[in-house]
Each structure stands twice: as structure tokens, then as C-alpha cells.
Amino acid sequence: MRALLLFLDGIGLGDDDPNLNPFAAARLPTLNALSGGHKWLRTTPRLDSGRAVFIPTDAQLGVAGRPQSATGQAAILTGRNVPAEIGEHYGPYPNEAVRAILAEGNLHTHLSARGLRTARLDAHPPHYLAELERGKRLRTAMQHAAYVANVPLPSLDDLKACRALSADFLGDGWRTVLKLSDVPVHTPIQAGALLAELTRRYHFSLFSTWITDEIGHHRDLGRAIAFLERFDAVLAGLLDAWDDSEGVIVITSDHGNLEDLSHRKHTHNAVPSVIIGAARHQIADQISALTDIAPALLSLFG
Ligand SMILES: [Zn+2]
Numbered sequence: 001m002r003a004l005l006l007f008l009d010g011i012g013l014g015d016d017d018p019n020l021n022p023f024a025a026a027r028l029p030t031l032n033a034l035s036g037g038h039k040w041l042r043t044t045p046r047l048d049s050g051r052a053v054f055i056p057t058d059a060q061l062g063v064a065g066r067p068q069s070a071t072g073q074a075a076i077l078t079g080r081n082v083p084a085e086i087g088e089h090y091g092p093y094p095n096e097a098v099r100a101i102l103a104e105g106n107l108h109t110h111l112s113a114r115g116l117r118t119a120r121l122d123a124h125p126p127h128y129l130a131e132l133e134r135g136k137r138l139r140t141a142m143q144h145a146a147y148v149a150n151v152p153l154p155s156l157d158d159l160k161a162c163r164a165l166s167a168d169f170l171g172d173g174w175r176t177v178l179k180l181s182d183v184p185v186h187t188p189i190q191a192g193a194l195l196a197e198l199t200r201r202y203h204f205s206l207f208s209t210w211i212t213d214e215i216g217h218h219r220d221l222g223r224a225i226a227f228l229e230r231f232d233a234v235l236a237g238l239l240d241a242w243d244d245s246e247g248v249i250v251i252t253s254d255h256g257n258l259e260d261l262s263h264r265k266h267t268h269n270a271v272p273s274v275i276i277g278a279a280r281h282q283i284a285d286q287i288s289a290l291t292d293i294a295p296a297l298l299s300l301f302g
Contacts, residue, residue, distance in 0.1 A: 001279065002247035003297050004199045005107075005206045007076070007142065008231070009069065010213030012256020012269030013042040013056055021259045022224035030236040031228075040259075040272045051244065052277075053284035056270040059255045061289060063089055066266040069213070070094040072254030072290060073141035077106040079294035089255075093138040102141060107204060107294050108149030116203035116301060120146050121195065122167050123159035125178055142208050159183055163198065165191055167209040168227075169234045188230060192237020200246075203301065216257030217264050224258055239276070248277035248300065252293060 011023075016039065018025035023040045031040060035054040038044040046055050059067045061075060063083040068091030074082040078101055083089045086097045094102065108118045124132075131137035132153075139147055146153060154164030159171065160183060166174055169191045174183040186194065199205045215224045242249065251274040256267030273293065275284050283296035 001300055002199060002202065003204050003300060004195070004247070004249045005076075005204070005293075005297070006249060006251045007073075007206065007208040008212045008251070008253050009208070009210045010216050010255060010257030010266065011040075011253040012059070012259045012267050012271050013040060013044065014256065014259030014267065014269055016041050016043065019221070020262050022221060022228050022261070023259055025221065026225040026228045026232070028228060028232045030232045030239065034274050034276065035272075042269060048280075048284070051239075053275045053280045055273040055275065055284065055287050057252065057273040057287065057292075058289040059253075059271045060268055061291065063087075065089045066268065067255035068092065068266065069254050070098050070141045074098050074102055074106075074145075075290040076252060076254060076293050077108075077142065077145045078102065078104075079291050079298075081291050092140070094141045094144055098141060099144055102145045103148045106145040106149065107206075107297060108145055108151050110294075110298055111204050111301060112149055112151075114301065117201070118149065118151055118204040119198075119202045119206070120151060120153055121164050121198050121205050121207040122209065123154040123156065123164040125174070125180075126156050129153060129155060140210075142206070146206070156180070156183070162194055165195060165198075165207065167211055169209070169230060187237075188233030189237035189240070192234045192239070193241040195234070195238050196241035204297070212253075212258050216259075216261065219261045219264055221261055224261065242276070244276070244278045246277070248275055248279050248283070248297075250275055250293065250297065252290070254290070 014021045034052040036049040068089040070091035071083040158164040171185045253271040256269035
């Protein structure tokens with residue numbers, strides 16, 4: 001059994017409005033096939049499309065306020081109602097209380113303790129890793145969960161050696177934004193196939209991208225559509241290379257944002273969770289909120 005958690009920060013289920021919601025406007029054949037031909041919108045119900053179960057997932061967790069990254073990510077990785085425990089939705093970076101909860105146990109530490117191999121598969125730029133190391137930059141909740149489990153964040157070397165992918169999936173941002181001319185740039189099909197291959201080296205892999213949330217905060221519909229269409233094409237490559245009997249792919253998010261570009265804030269919307277693979281039948285019924293994902297994945301590993 002293996003599991004890949006494919007985490008897209010800040011995507012929720014919004015209205016069928018192509019002027020405000022890139023999930024309504026973009027051409028997303030792979031995503032929409034996973035949800036039975038429906039777009040990923042608030043009107044799309046829980047359903048099994050034959051290869052995946054699509055689950056509108058509660059990110060509010062009974063706590064007032066707009067869901068935030070630190071508590072949402074910590075809920076996903078620990079299975080605990082972290083916003084309820086600390087009394088608020090908190091983010092973007094975890095405070096002392098959230099860090100303590102992550103250190104008490106998260107998917108990485110629980111699975112490592114069972115002798116299973118866990119990894120992050122998204123590479124981080126050299127200056128970013130150096131700033132984390134020096135304490136000049138705070139770790140996100142996802143990064144802190146890996147840190148307390150001694151799971152390294154992949155580096156530029158890992159990206160170059162195709163042991164990790166870029167948060168933009170293809171790697172072109174490392175050339176255009178970071179001005180690193182010698183990193184590999186993949187086609188979407190290649191990136192998806194590489195993700196499948198890397199996942200086979202571990203029992204549990206986590207690929208996280210922050211770009212969806214960043215685009216939401218900037219309210220850039222054109223960029224949002226382009227990035228979702230890129231994700232769709234990468235997912236097509238991943239699903240081509242993925243054998244449904246080998247494990248599960250879980251796509252999820254921590255809170256809404258990108259699906260409502262009428263404002264720059266997070267939303268109260270449910271987020272999409274999609275469970276792909278034959279073993280989806282063992283866990284999908286357990287999942288209706290962010291806190292259900294970690295227990296479901298742990299149960300898969302016995
Ligand atoms: Zn977030």
C-alpha cells in the first residue's frame with residue numbers, strides 16, 4: 001500500500017460563475033472526469049466516478065471565522081480539530097500551540113514509527129531553505145510536520161536529479177522567476193509520470209503547492225485558469241502512470257480561496273477531497289471533514 005497526498009493550498013468549492021471562479025471557467029477534463037463529469041463546484045455532491053470518490057469536505061470544523069492555513073493543514077496532518085483546540089482559525093504560519101500539536105504526532109511521525117517511509121516531493125529553492133535554517137523564515141504547518149519527523153524538504157539538487165518536482169509542477173518558474181537556467185523543465189505528462197514514479201519509493205508521499213492560494217490572494221483569473229489547466233494536464237500524466245491497485249492518491253486543500261476571486265480573502269466554502277484508487281472504498285465513507293483524512297490514511301496502513 002502507498003499513498004500520495006496531493007495538497008493544493010486554498011482551493012474550495014464555489015459558484016458556477018466563470019468570471020469569479022476559475023473552476024467554472026477553465027477547461028479541466030481530467031479533474032471533471034474524477035467528479036463524474038461535474039465541475040468542482042459547490043453544487044457537485046459526493047459521488048463515485050468509477051475511479052475516484054469526490055467528497056465536498058468541511059474546512060470550517062465548527063469554529064467561527066475564516067479557515068486559515070496553519071490550523072487547516074495541521075487538521076489534515078494530525079486528524080485533530082486544531083482550530084477548536086486552540087480556539088480559532090490561525091495562520092498562515094503555525095503558532096506555538098499549533099507547532100506543539102504537530103509535534104505530538106502527524107502523518108509523517110505516525111507512519112515513520114511503524115517503520116514506513118514518508119517523504120515530501122516538492123522542491124524548495126536554496127535561499128528559502130537557508131532562511132528556514134537560519135530562522136529568518138517560519139515553517140508552514142506542512143513543513144513543520146515534516147521537520148519534527150526528520151523528513152527533509154527536497155532541495156535544488158533533488159529537483160535537478162528528478163527526485164522531486166517544483167511547486168509549479170513543471171519547473172519553468174525556477175528558470176523564469178529564480179533565474180536558475182540548469183533545472184529540468186518537464187512537460188505535464190512527464191511531470192505526472194515522475195510524480196507516480198517517485199511515489200513508488202515511499203509508503204507515504206506529500207506533494208504540496210502554495211501557488212493556488214497565492215493566485216487567489218492576487219485575484220488573477222487568467223493565471224488561475226492557466227494554473228488549473230496545468231494541474232489538470234499533470235494529473236492526466238499521473239493517472240496514466242498510476243496503477244489503481246497500488247494505493248491511493250488523495251487530493252485536498254486546507255480552505256477555500258481561489259474559487260472566489262471577488263475578494264482576496266479565504267472563503268468559508270467546503271474544499272474538494274478526491275480519493276483515487278481501488279482502496280478508495282476502504283476509506284472514502286470515513287471522510288467528510290479535514291480532520292478525517294489522517295485517520296483514514298492511517299487506517300489504510302493497518
Ligand atoms: Zn492555506
